[in-house]
Amino acid sequence: MSIVQIAPFVAATVKVFKDMLETDIVKGQPEPEGDSFISRGFSVMVGLTGGWEGWFLLDMSQETACIFARAMTGEDYDTVENEEVLYAGAEIANIISGNAITTINNLQPGLNIRLAPPSVFAGQGMSMFNARLSSSSVLMESAAGPVKINVAAKEGK
Amino acid sequence: MKGLKADGTPIRVMAVDDSPVTRKMVRKALEPEGFEIVAEAGNGKEAVEIYASTLPDVITMDVTMPIMDGLEAAGNIKKVNPAQKIIMLSAMGDSDIKADAQSRGITDFCTKPFKPQEMVDKVREVFNR
Numbered sequence: 548m549s550i551v552q553i554a555p556f557v558a559a560t561v562k563v564f565k566d567m568l569e570t571d572i573v574k575g576q577p578e579p580e581g582d583s584f585i586s587r588g589f590s591v592m593v594g595l596t597g598g599w600e601g602w603f604l605l606d607m608s609q610e611t612a613c614i615f616a617r618a619m620t621g622e623d624y625d626t627v628e629n630e631e632v633l634y635a636g637a638e639i640a641n642i643i644s645g646n647a648i649t650t651i652n653n654l655q656p657g658l659n660i661r662l663a664p665p666s667v668f669a670g671q672g673m674s675m676f677n678a679r680l681s682s683s684s685v686l687m688e689s690a691a692g693p694v695k696i697n698v699a700a701k702e703g704k
Numbered sequence: 705m706k707g708l709k710a711d712g713t714p715i716r717v718m719a720v721d722d723s724p725v726t727r728k729m730v731r732k733a734l735e736p737e738g739f740e741i742v743a744e745a746g747n748g749k750e751a752v753e754i755y756a757s758t759l760p761d762v763i764t765m766d767v768t769m770p771i772m773d774g775l776e777a778a779g780n781i782k783k784v785n786p787a788q789k790i791i792m793l794s795a796m797g798d799s800d801i802k803a804d805a806q807s808r809g810i811t812d813f814c815t816k817p818f819k820p821q822e823m824v825d826k827v828r829e830v831f832n833r
Contacts, residue, residue: 560732567817620728634725641723641768642816645795649815652798662768664722 553577553683553698554652558605559646560696563639564689568618572694582681584697586673587611589627591640594663595648598655601680601700603647605640609669611692612636627669632656637665643696660703706828707738714740715831718760720751720777721793722769726816730764730793733820734827748777754792755781762827764814767794767801779808789830 557574564572584604593603600690613624616635624632641662648660665668668675682699717739718805724746731741743758745751749764749772763781765774778790789811794801797815804811805813812830814823 563817566819619725621732631725631728635722638723638725642795645768645797645816649796649798651796652800656799662796664768664770 549650552700553685553696555647555650556643556696556698557685558648558692559643559650559685560605560687563643563646564694567617567639567642570615570618570689570691573688575688577683577685580682580684580697582677584675584684585683586668586670586675587693588669588671589636590634590668590672590673590675591665592668593640593644593665595644595660595700596663596703597661598652598658598703599660599700600703601682603640603644604642604682604695604697605674606695606697607635608692611689611694612669614691615639633667633669637667639666661674705738706824707734707740714738715762715827716740716747716758717740717827718743718751718755718763720748720763720769720774721766722746723766726766726793729820730823733818733823735807737824739824739827740826748772748774748780751777752780755812759785761789762831763788763790764793764823764827765810767792767796767805770775772818775804775808778805778810782809788832791830801820 564570588609590606595601611625616632619635680699684697687694719727747769767774792805792813795816
């Protein structure tokens, strides 16, 4: 059974962008994504394990990823081929999902959701597909460009 | 300068995190205040291996890392030196993880994201204990 509880991830995204990247973000409304997801060019996937099985996806353009990496390290980047941009994107997604599952775990003691290490995907025209799990997305606007979050989860074993 | 001891020498810190970007953020927060980053490690096993040769005053330790996680590494380091001061640095701060960290003798906990001043104040506070 799919569980769609995207609100804690939305709240964590707004907080992390404001506190860590000093970027205000305007959030849209949750919308069902179905079984596939088209990337803007830079995607970080964090697996959800334990009490939930699924993923958290943070997606943006490669230019936006470079701007956020600069906000973290203070250095200029012009390509996602720079390893620090990949690590910065991974850490942003890791922190957002970590903050979100902390909220969920504290509200539901014993649920014990845990995170798998982030995976970063960079490339144009990427489509992600999972026939067994539908997901929800929220599109957000930041000064550095649009950012989309996507969450899919079902009860863990 | 919050990173200096009473004798004027720097407080020595080891930064352990699998993200080099986060290690860089820790370094950028602490070094301007006089702290010295004496070692960095990308996973818990590496941290345990280099610990004896660096003997930092304070360790900042990520939880989720490949090869050996931060909780296990902290436990191993505490077996070597029960007085070692360790700050757990994690995006996850639920009560189960905090309880696990406390049971392993973790000195304090810092939730990511952190602001540079928060990191400075936390490391200083833990050093003073």
